Amino acid sequence: MFSKIPRSSLATIGAIATAALVVRVYGIDWGLPLVNEEASPLKTAWHMWGWGPERGLDLNPHFFKYPSLTIYLQFLSQGLLYVILSLTGTIRSALDFRLLYVLDPTPFYVMGRLVTVCFGAATVVPTYLVGRRVAGPAAGAMAALLVALNVPLISKSQVVEVDVPLTCLVTVSLLMALRLADRPGRATALVTGLTVGLAAASKYPGLFTVVPAITALVLGRRTRPGAGTSPPAKPPRRSESSTPGSRDRQRDDQGKARSRRSTGESSLSMSGLLLLGIAAGLVVASPFLILDAGSFWGQLAEERQHMRLGHFGVAQGWSWSFYAIAWFESLVGWPLGVTSLIGAIFFVLRRRAGWAWVLGTFVVIHFAVVGSWSMKADRYLLPLIPVGAIFASALIWQFVAGSDAMRRSAPARIVVWLGAFALLVCPQLLWAPGHIKRFEPDSRALAKEWIEANVPAGSFILCEVYGPELLSPGDFVKFDAELATALCSRNRKPIYALQLMPMFQVAPERSEDFYDMRFLQLADYVVVTGSVRDRYRAEPSRFPRQVALYDTLERRYTTRHEVKDAKGSAVTIYRNPLQTDRFAARAEPGPVPTLDQRTEAVGGEAFYYYSLGLNLEAYGFVEDALSAYTEGMRFGFADRASMMSITRAIVRCHLRLRRPTDALRFLAQQMAQPRPAVEVARLRQLRREVSAGTFALQALSCPSP
Numbered sequence: 001m002f003s004k005i006p007r008s009s010l011a012t013i014g015a016i017a018t019a020a021l022v023v024r025v026y027g028i029d030w031g032l033p034l035v036n037e038e039a040s041p042l043k044t045a046w047h048m049w050g051w052g053p054e055r056g057l058d059l060n061p062h063f064f065k066y067p068s069l070t071i072y073l074q075f076l077s078q079g080l081l082y083v084i085l086s087l088t089g090t091i092r093s094a095l096d097f098r099l100l101y102v103l104d105p106t107p108f109y110v111m112g113r114l115v116t117v118c119f120g121a122a123t124v125v126p127t128y129l130v131g132r133r134v135a136g137p138a139a140g141a142m143a144a145l146l147v148a149l150n151v152p153l154i155s156k157s158q159v160v161e162v163d164v165p166l167t168c169l170v171t172v173s174l175l176m177a178l179r180l181a182d183r184p185g186r187a188t189a190l191v192t193g194l195t196v197g198l199a200a201a202s203k204y205p206g207l208f209t210v211v212p213a214i215t216a217l218v219l220g221r222r223t224r225p226g227a228g229t230s231p232p233a234k235p236p237r238r239s240e241s242s243t244p245g246s247r248d249r250q251r252d253d254q255g256k257a258r259s260r261r262s263t264g265e266s267s268l269s270m271s272g273l274l275l276l277g278i279a280a281g282l283v284v285a286s287p288f289l290i291l292d293a294g295s296f297w298g299q300l301a302e303e304r305q306h307m308r309l310g311h312f313g314v315a316q317g318w319s320w321s322f323y324a325i326a327w328f329e330s331l332v333g334w335p336l337g338v339t340s341l342i343g344a345i346f347f348v349l350r351r352r353a354g355w356a357w358v359l360g361t362f363v364v365i366h367f368a369v370v371g372s373w374s375m376k377a378d379r380y381l382l383p384l385i386p387v388g389a390i391f392a393s394a395l396i397w398q399f400v401a402g403s404d405a406m407r408r409s410a411p412a413r414i415v416v417w418l419g420a421f422a423l424l425v426c427p428q429l430l431w432a433p434g435h436i437k438r439f440e441p442d443s444r445a446l447a448k449e450w451i452e453a454n455v456p457a458g459s460f461i462l463c464e465v466y467g468p469e470l471l472s473p474g475d476f477v478k479f480d481a482e483l484a485t486a487l488c489s490r491n492r493k494p495i496y497a498l499q500l501m502p503m504f505q506v507a508p509e510r511s512e513d514f515y516d517m518r519f520l521q522l523a524d525y526v527v528v529t530g531s532v533r534d535r536y537r538a539e540p541s542r543f544p545r546q547v548a549l550y551d552t553l554e555r556r557y558t559t560r561h562e563v564k565d566a567k568g569s570a571v572t573i574y575r576n577p578l579q580t581d582r583f584a585a586r587a588e589p590g591p592v593p594t595l596d597q598r599t600e601a602v603g604g605e606a607f608y609y610y611s612l613g614l615n616l617e618a619y620g621f622v623e624d625a626l627s628a629y630t631e632g633m634r635f636g637f638a639d640r641a642s643m644m645s646i647t648r649a650i651v652r653c654h655l656r657l658r659r660p661t662d663a664l665r666f667l668a669q670q671m672a673q674p675r676p677a678v679e680v681a682r683l684r685q686l687r688r689e690v691s692a693g694t695f696a697l698q699a700l701s702c703p704s705p
Helices: 007-025 040-048 069-087 094-103 106-122 124-135 137-148 151-156 163-182 186-202 204-222 247-285 293-309 320-331 334-350 354-371 384-401 404-408 410-437 443-454 481-490 508-514 530-537 544-556 605-618 622-633 640-656 660-671 677-692
Strands: 460-463 497-500 525-529 558-563 571-575
Touching: 007 106, 007 124, 007 137, 040 069, 040 106, 069 094, 069 106, 069 163, 069 186, 094 106, 094 481, 106 124, 106 151, 106 163, 124 137, 124 163, 124 354, 124 384, 137 384, 137 410, 151 163, 151 410, 163 186, 163 204, 163 354, 163 384, 186 204, 186 247, 204 247, 204 354, 320 334, 320 354, 320 384, 334 354, 334 384, 334 410, 354 384, 384 410, 443 525, 443 558, 443 571, 497 605, 508 544, 525 530, 525 544, 530 544, 605 622, 605 640, 622 640, 640 660, 640 677, 660 677
Parallel strands: 460 497, 460 525
Antiparallel strands: 525 571, 558 571
16 A cells, blocks of 8 residues: 555655644543543443453453444453553552542543544545545645544544544545555455455444445446546657557557456456455454344344434434534535535546545445434544545645646645645634633533532432432442452542433433432432433423423522533532431431332333432342332333343342342242243352352442441
8 A cells, every 4th residue: 555655655644644643642631530421332341351240251242333343442452551550550450450440540541542543543544545546645635634633533533432433444445445446456355345344343334335345346347457546647748649540559459358358257256355355354343243143133223223213302304404514514614515515526527537436425325324314413424524625635636737827836836735725724723722622621520529529428319311420339239349348448439329310312201200209309419410401491391290390409409509601511419408317327218219100111210220229228228229129120121131130139138138038039939930041040040149158248338437
């Protein structure tokens, strides 16, 4: 790929890539130690290491909403971080490593974000190479710089997500597709397929690059080597031209004849190698798509429904208009957006350039599929930004190359290049302050700081999602005895009975039962987040119970603290006037709310009652915890993972109450019910542990000082 590139171009690539790396590394620790991103690849990779009770190393991520390439890269980066921290003396054991993850995950998230940063900075390389290939070094440099300084790409490079790796690998796939169209060959077809497979292994839409790869194969059949995608060569001088019927034409005819004889065989073999490469790249980077196909297809179906129905607070229906507006107003800006659109139309329809057809097919298929979803997120268009920059830069350089005055004057070309680049990059400069603002503490961090300073440990906090992250029994249940003991000896953070209120992105009305005042009785404090409250208040007729609860909080509860002027959504902290003693200090916790009015699960019930049971059990209210767990069991059939956790919790409560016979009777009842084989095996193991007296009663909180 780089063997025939002049040193000056390599220097240009290096300089632009370095600039891209610098602007992405700057502020990479923003928001930490509070985690501000979903970070599914990082969290999944962490669990693959096997930390926690009854776990071991497991290379199956058991997570298929994304393919596994980024998960495995996060897995490797965590291993590298362990080595680095060990060599620097920051940690001395695996226990120290795990404890650091709980108390201050900053190093883990910085390392995880660095993986994304590397992909973000690397994207400028294939962008430059494609731009250089189709329109020359100046156009390649302009396109690469536009990608390097694109604020949405910079911002998304500083979180642990999959869209930036997808963007990088898609651009590499397009580069290889152009090479395949320009110089067809078996090795090129195989490598092109591998890049397509890796793009798909980063995120499923990466599979869309199979369309430009096939387009490249078709173009490669119809053009001589070297005539497919490269910029047109200068016409020969008249003295070098041949006359009609000359030997040049004869050689061309002979070449065409040879080409026709080998076209069928070579095309078939290249198509097969392309498909083989795609399969190899995808399976090697995400092997458990095959090895755990049942889980893969189940989670893929859930994700397809998610895309079809969209998020809570987002209007359903096709989203082409949303993405069309986002392209101009939040991703590339109007100058680059318009220029890229004109460039695509010009090179595809007017010039009928092969390279434009290869890139254009990806734009069309990606935009068409993404626009058909109800789910709306402008990050889904990130893979189109390098393509847009290439079309725009090629159009500008087409104008320069077509002007005699420009060709004769190097200073004029430089002035035009600088002026055009300044115009195209201007929106990014205007958006930069907004990007830098996120380096400031956000509302969740400020709310967490206030709670830990003003709310006594052992308080019961009922919190909406997107609220502050607080240490709770829900964290402790994931720890083994060694980690829990170490945490209690070294931790200085307060521990709370934290209860999350369910929110559903799909069919959000399902949360209404939990917005009943009965579910607030146990709480010392209630934390309301603006990002949830505003969605409910926007549709009061659709969410009457949620809105009524907010009104009750404002009328009857005391507002202790509110964060509303910081970055992020507002956070309001209410004090329950009916509770005078904090949860941990009460003689009785209060009544456990039930859902007696219905028996059908709508989702979230089992996990809610499991969390409630953990909070009650952690602070000594074991009988009440049993009541909560039992209520959760009524809905456990809809949530098998929570059901098994509840089963173990009920056994644990019986043993805390010194009732092993009741624990064994309960296990016998569960084993008598129809269950998957894996659950039956786990129940038998629990029964053996109870019978042998080896069942571990894990701590769910630290002892009171």
